Amino acid sequence: MASSLKDVARYAGVSIKTVSNVVNGYVHVSAVTRAKVQQAIAALNYRPNTAARHLRQGRSGVIALALPELRAPYFAELAGFVVEAADERSLKVLIEQTDGARDRELEITEGVPGHLIDGLILSPLALTEDDLEQRTDRLPMILLGEQITDGAADRVVVDNVAAAEEAVAHLVSLGRRRIAAIGAQDAAPGATARLRLRGYRQALRRAGIAYDPSLVIPVEQFHRHDGALAMQGLLDLAQPPDAVFCFNDLLGLGALRTLLSHGLSVPGDVAVVGFDDIEESQYSTPTLTTVAPDKEEIARTAIDLLIKRFSGDHDALPRSVNPTYRLICRESTLGG
Secondary structure (H helix, E strand, C coil), rough: CCCHHHHHHHHCCCCCCHHHHHCCCCCCCCCCHHHHHHHHHHHHCCCHHHHHHHHHHCCCCCEEEEEECCHHHHHHHHHHHHHHHHHHEEEEEEEEEECCCCHHHHHHHCCCCCCCCEEECCCCCCCCHHHHHHHCCCCCCEEEECCCCCCCCCECCCCCCHHHHHHHHHHHHHHCCCCCEEEEEECCCCHHHHHHHHHHHHHHHCCCCCCCCEEEEEEECCHHHHHHHHHHHHHHCCCCCCEEEEEEEEHHHHHHHHHHHHCCCCCCCEEEEECCHHHHHHCCCCCCCCEEEEEEHHHHHHHHHHHHHHHHCCCCCCCEEECEEEEEECCHHHHH
16 A cells, blocks of 8 residues: 555654655755655655645646747757756646647637646747736736736746847857848737847947848748748848848758858858757757757746745736846857
């Protein structure tokens, strides 16, 4: 038979309450007592009944994560970190793909019965602040990304303007003057593409480089194919660029493929910078210089904010947290 809390307490020679405190991670337990309880847990192969605990607290122990595209490496890697962070807090994660469609995003914000999940982490592409302010479901929700303006919910968001500006400033520091941008989109003012374009333009302005709209290539999606086509368009110009800032790594990998297929040297002829630091960027040829948001920090912050909300912090004003990022310089700008 499975061991119980009472069995662990008897084995360790402590009270049931003490065992419960150790299992639930309370800090006010001496190191010696904690070690005795943990030894008893291991010896008896005790497994806490987290489902029963959540029911006693009036919760399900399950949260939902809704992302635009699960096949996109950035979102897949982020989902993995969310699952890890949730597991450390005895939470299970249901994952939903929205395709960035407004109806799917509205459905996920209104369509999950509250008794099934304790909260929602959502990365929206199409929703507006009005959409969220009009939602009738009071389920705790954390937003990822800058699509929604202040006031709708807690947000975890990388400073895309500053990060993009740093990426382009790196290209300027290498002596590049004809710097292109791949990834512009005709989207809402708060969208990621608009913000990264703003950072690109700020970096050019600070460097005294005139903005040339012919060097800014729009894309339908942030996929490798789009990056490859956009790079071909840039090479067809009378004066091709000597550097390219791509709004995500998949665009950057597509651009690399086009450049290399034309026999051009990277970074000798054209330097390339991406954004997201997906695992593939470490293994491309050449390896890709990229902006690396701390995906683990994003996941842990989102989980912590959500727990605060469904644990009683219902009425606090919405918070916006900016996780850290860094520019990782690799062969596509520095050479091999």
